[in-house]
Amino acid sequence: xxxxxxxxxxxxxxxxxxxxxxxxxxxxxxxxxxxxxxxxxxxxxxxxxxxxxxxxxxxxxxxxxxxxxxxxxxxxxxxxxxxxxxxxxxxxxxxxxxxxxxxxxxxxxxxxxxxxxxxxxxxxxxxxxxx
Numbered sequence: 001x002x003x004x005x006x007x008x009x010x011x012x013x014x015x016x017x018x019x020x021x022x023x024x025x026x027x028x029x030x031x032x033x034x035x036x037x038x039x040x041x042x043x044x045x046x047x048x049x050x051x052x053x054x055x056x057x058x059x060x061x062x063x064x065x066x067x068x069x070x071x072x073x074x075x076x077x078x079x080x081x082x083x084x085x086x087x088x089x090x091x092x093x094x095x096x097x098x099x100x101x102x103x104x105x106x107x108x109x110x111x112x113x114x115x116x117x118x119x120x121x122x123x124x125x126x127x128x129x130x131x
Contacts, residue, residue: 013025013028013029013032014028014046014050015062016059016062016063016064017053017064019062019063020057020063020064020065021064021066023066024053024056024057024064024066027049027052027053027056027057028049028050028052028053029049030052031048031049031051031052031053032045032046032048032049034048035048035049055070055071056070060106060109061109061110067102068098068099068101068102098124100119100120100123103120103123103124103127104116104123106123106127107123107126107127110127110130112126112127112130
């Protein structure tokens with residue numbers, strides 16, 4: 001059962017991070033500890049730790065997997081405030097930001113039929129439709 005806001009122990013690592021590799025857990029813990037020291041607010045520390053994790057990892061199902069390259073997943077985050085807005089995929093990794101191999105691997109994890117015959121754009125759409 002999900003915890004209600006404010007009920008989480010400040011040091012509890014999220015279950016999705018617990019099911020991820022040791023490097024993802026280490027990133028989350030280091031960022032969380034630093035944020036607790038800086039801000040003292042548990043909720044803000046959790047948000048900060050997840051933001052740090054999202055720089056190198058993407059969520060896949062119930063765990064986090066390493067991205068092929070570091071940086072923001074959303075094209076909107078990767079631009080400056082002066083740039084015109086870019087097309088996003090509902091806050092998820094857009095096809096422009098992921099390689100075809102990454103999309104194919106994600107489609108394989110999700111057991112999407114016909115994935116071997118899909119191009120990059122079709123893979124991204126199938127993944128978004130399934131999510």
